[in-house]
Amino acid sequence: MIARQLKTYLVIAFATLLLSACSNRQDAINDLRTLVEDIRQNGNDYTAEQWADAEGIYETVCDDLEQYEYTQDEQAEISKLKGQYAAHLAKYKAQEGLGIVKDIFDRVQGAVEELKK
Numbered sequence: 001m002i003a004r005q006l007k008t009y010l011v012i013a014f015a016t017l018l019l020s021a022c023s024n025r026q027d028a029i030n031d032l033r034t035l036v037e038d039i040r041q042n043g044n045d046y047t048a049e050q051w052a053d054a055e056g057i058y059e060t061v062c063d064d065l066e067q068y069e070y071t072q073d074e075q076a077e078i079s080k081l082k083g084q085y086a087a088h089l090a091k092y093k094a095q096e097g098l099g100i101v102k103d104i105f106d107r108v109q110g111a112v113e114e115l116k117k
Contacts, residue, residue, distance in 0.1 A: 025068040031061045032081045039088045051092055058085060 035057055039046070046054065065078060 028064040036084050
């Protein structure tokens with residue numbers, strides 16, 4: 001009788017542990033999905049500080065993702081989401097770079113106009 005109760009307890013404990021692990025593994029994917037979706041919807045309006053925060057969150061999520069093993073479908077989804085994040089970040093960095101180049105151009109143009117006077 002005690003052996004049967006112990007076996008039942010162990011099965012329940014193992015199932016709970018397994019479900020908990022799956023939940024945490026899925027939570028990491030959901031966190032990445034949520035970050036990418038927020039950037040997709042609001043990234044054009046992000047400030048430099050918000051982009052820095054997003055990069056920090058992305059690094060944390062990637063660290064969380066590395067703690068688990070995934071199925072091929074989950075790995076494909078993670079890769080897709082990471083690619084989308086990288087594309088949005090690259091777009092921001094390109095726009096930021098263009099802003100810096102424009103600022104330099106405006107300064108040079110102003111200096112040239114001053115020299116003409």
